[in-house]
Amino acid sequence: MTSFSSFRILLLLLLLCLPACRQQHQQEPLPPLLEVGQRHLSLEQFERELQLNYPDISGLPAAKQLQVKEQMLRQLTERELILGEAARLDVQLSPDELDTALAEIRGSYSVAEFDSMLRQAGKTPEAWVAGLKLQLLTAKVSDAVLTPQITVSDTELEEYYREHKEDFRHPTEILARQMLFPTREEALGVQQQVKDGGDFAALAQKYSHSPDSEKGGDLGRFARGQLPAEFDRVLFTLPVRQISEPVESPYGFHLFLVEKRYKAGLRSFSEVKEEIAVKLKQERMEEAFQVWLEQLREATTTVVRRELLTQSTIQSIGD
Secondary structure (H helix, E strand, O other), rough: OHHHHHHHHHHHHOOOOOOOHHHHHHHOOOOOOOEOOEEEEEHHHHHHHHHHHHOEEOOOOOHHHHHHHHHHHHHHHHHHHHHHHHHHHOOOOOOHHHHHHHHHOOOOOOHHHHHHHHHHHOOOHHHHHHHHHHHHHHHHHHHHHEEEEEEHHHHHHHHHHHHOOOHHEOOOOOEEEEEEEEHHHHHHHHHHHHOOOHHHHHHHHHHOOOHHHHOOEEEEEOOOOOHHHHHHHHHHHOOOOOOOOEEEOOOEEEEEEEEEOOOOOOOHHHHHHHHHHHHHHHHHHHHHHHHHHHHHHHHHEEEOOHHHHHHHHOOOOOO
């Protein structure tokens, strides 16, 4: 009797243990999908990245879906290499740096308007911001590692100028400012203030409805054909330092002022020297970055468990 009771108790304990053991087996974590040095990326993290960057791949054939996942893996491997180096070098991107970049790119668009444009282009705002952050951080890492190696001599600058002189020929150009008003009456009122001695830039900052009002209506230096034809007709016949009559457009009524006129001709070496230096340094930086990244890839132990990709079931956001 005692032996039978002991057997029943043992059987009961075994039965109670089975679900728990099965659950424990089911919850056993998967190994990382991607290991780049000391950095790991799980299958779940990969699926989140896939959702953000490719919101809907459900309509693609299985082979194409796998191709998209492989592409995502390559992008993430490169990202983890750069993030690893940023951590090693203690290079960080501050919130202010990101906010400044966001503001410059969005320009006069509101956050909602800009996000809507991104979605129309098939991008999620979250993925776009993440991409911008990586781009800015990559630039900082590149500057920290490569800038000391990049030099351009005056001899090289002069040689480039001699070989590319035709690139520095320019047509007649002007330096101009504008103001924008919803009505002709408002435009005429501010026009009179300028004629009475008011400063065009200061009045633009105060009264203009144009996005460039913060810069005093500065349109920069440009040639004929870069602005609408109705603007060119006024700007390229307007005497220097004389305010225009109101010019109507779909946006309202514009006032223009030409600050300087540049005759067509060849820009001198002194004018373009810095421009050439920036161009050559940028080209050399890009070449050096690709070499550096390849060397970093070769020096870093990377493990990709591609067999886990078949367990990735993400199809589209919201499914």
